[in-house]
Amino acid sequence: MAKIISITNQKGGVAKTTTAVNLGASLAAAEKKVLIVDADPQANATIGLGVESAKYKNLYDVFSGSCSPQDAIIKFDYLPFFHLIPASQHLSGMEVELAGEKDRNHFIRNSLAELGNLYDYIILDTPPTLGILTVNALAAADGILITMQPEFYALDGLSKLMTTFDLIRKELNPSIEIDGIVFTLVDFRLKLVKEIMDEVRKYFPEHVFATYVARNVRLAEAPSFGKPILLYDADSVGAKNYVSLAVEFLKRERLK
Amino acid sequence: MAKIISITNQKGGVAKTTTAVNLGASLAAAEKKVLIVDADPQANATIGLGVESAKYKNLYDVFSGSCSPQDAIIKFDYLPFFHLIPASQHLSGMEVELAGEKDRNHFIRNSLAELGNLYDYIILDTPPTLGILTVNALAAADGILITMQPEFYALDGLSKLMTTFDLIRKELNPSIEIDGIVFTLVDFRLKLVKEIMDEVRKYFPEHVFATYVARNVRLAEAPSFGKPILLYDADSVGAKNYVSLAVEFLKRERLK
Numbered sequence A, B: 001m002a003k004i005i006s007i008t009n010q011k012g013g014v015a016k017t018t019t020a021v022n023l024g025a026s027l028a029a030a031e032k033k034v035l036i037v038d039a040d041p042q043a044n045a046t047i048g049l050g051v052e053s054a055k056y057k058n059l060y061d062v063f064s065g066s067c068s069p070q071d072a073i074i075k076f077d078y079l080p081f082f083h084l085i086p087a088s089q090h091l092s093g094m095e096v097e098l099a100g101e102k103d104r105n106h107f108i109r110n111s112l113a114e115l116g117n118l119y120d121y122i123i124l125d126t127p128p129t130l131g132i133l134t135v136n137a138l139a140a141a142d143g144i145l146i147t148m149q150p151e152f153y154a155l156d157g158l159s160k161l162m163t164t165f166d167l168i169r170k171e172l173n174p175s176i177e178i179d180g181i182v183f184t185l186v187d188f189r190l191k192l193v194k195e196i197m198d199e200v201r202k203y204f205p206e207h208v209f210a211t212y213v214a215r216n217v218r219l220a221e222a223p224s225f226g227k228p229i230l231l232y233d234a235d236s237v238g239a240k241n242y243v244s245l246a247v248e249f250l251k252r253e254r255l256k
């Protein structure tokens, strides 16, 4: 049965997409069956994997019932069992479109239901908001993985995110857990970074991954070649960080 | 009459807030009368200026009619005529709250109407979305200032933003202009950065500022001290970049 992970943080630009793509690819390289679901109307995960969403069936088509989730799956020949359901900019209308719907918070969960036994992990990339798409992702997820750039605005954002998480667990999805918090875009030249990492580790010792992802230009280049870092530059620090994150993630999974 | 500028880009983490605060402070230091309006429920501009929005009247109170815009203005004694209307997390409900309202796109414009002759510039900080708050900001603005981190996702994001801009100009605000595009978080170690800057300059030669803001740790530290960069470290490259941006911005204003 697929474990559904939502990669979520309402703060913008904290490597949610970079993590969805590269943790996903690293898990697939470890022979797990992985589906990335791009739930962000900006479709960065989709574009970063070289896919023009307008040409393909996508998550919006699944939501609107014009195709099945299976029809929207894209496979990549460079990595077996690394699949994608692309996003589309039409997802930005969901806030309004779903406003009256009875099951408005469960569109993602219902769309993915029939895929459960095809994958080990379904990874949801979410937008920098706490709007309907992110709520849908959290309502569907078995676990949330929080990416966090350890800079000033991150602490306040983390506490707001935890409040939202508690609310969703109470109202919509009692079985959701915190899979972990991973520091991203880490650059120790900013002294504040170590202080914030220590602070977060103090408050959430059980959640913070030992692995963190350092700032590395290759990670910013890889999407311009439409590839996960592992295929673009396997020797880079960025690739090693994400492989190490996948290893640590799987270790935690085995201990559950 | 105040000129209203919306600092907007739906891509997350591209220094919208850092620019709203620091361009605003640099203009105030040039003896312009400046009001920052934080229109983002995540309230980063508010927090980055050391203000706890829950304690003060804020933009949500203005929208809900429970206070006048003047009542929500906060002044800073370290810089004359550098004022703020704080955000509040209650703004995140606006999408739903305004859904049925006749004037749903003009809440910001209507709220700021009576402040017009108190300021030279009213700067709106907006969220990483193209939702109701950003649409409100663009419907109210005389000009949009686009901040852009010249990395891979920025090009696709810019073209989507331009589409939204054209739509808003056609449907809601015929007099809105593009005040400019400023590159932020510039780090030439990523070779892609120069290529993207050249590409954007080629397509929008009239819009791209000659000034760009380089990655500089002092800019990430300043909000942890609740200060604009000019007050935190006036000798830093970050401060010089934002002063230079203010000078170039004012030069463009005089040529209009």
Ligand SMILES: Nc1ncnc2c1ncn2[C@@H]1O[C@H](COP(=O)(O)OP(=O)(O)OP(=O)(O)O)[C@@H](O)[C@H]1O
Pocket: A011, A012, A013, A014, A015, A016, A017, A018, A019, A040, A044, A126, A127, A128, A184, A185, A186, A213, A214, A215, A216, A217, A218, A219, A220, A221, A223, A238, B010, B011, B012, B013, B128, B151, B152, B153
């Ligand atoms: N470790 C890293 N080193 C260098 N660049 C990185 C790293 N991680 C991400 N980036 C780059 O930083 C930018 C922001 O990352 P990304 O788009 O993944 O964040 P996000 O949280 O998904 O943003 P959004 O909130 O807009 O969805 C991108 O240009 C990305 O390529």
Ligand SMILES: Nc1ncnc2c1ncn2[C@@H]1O[C@H](COP(=O)(O)OP(=O)(O)OP(=O)(O)O)[C@@H](O)[C@H]1O
Pocket: A010, A011, A012, A013, A128, A151, A152, A153, B011, B012, B013, B014, B015, B016, B017, B018, B019, B040, B044, B126, B127, B128, B184, B185, B186, B213, B214, B215, B216, B217, B218, B219, B220, B221, B223, B238
């Ligand atoms: N030139 C710079 N050098 C170093 N750090 C910077 C610079 N500009 C911004 N930052 C830092 O980068 C992060 C993102 O910047 P900021 O929050 O201003 O972006 P934003 O576009 O407002 O994000 P969001 O989309 O979440 O509102 C912050 O931690 C900020 O302090």
Ligand SMILES: [Mg+2]
Pocket: A016, A017, A018, A040, A044, A045, A126, A127
């Ligand atoms: Mg993203």
Ligand SMILES: [Mg+2]
Pocket: B016, B017, B018, B040, B044, B045, B126, B127
């Ligand atoms: Mg911001």
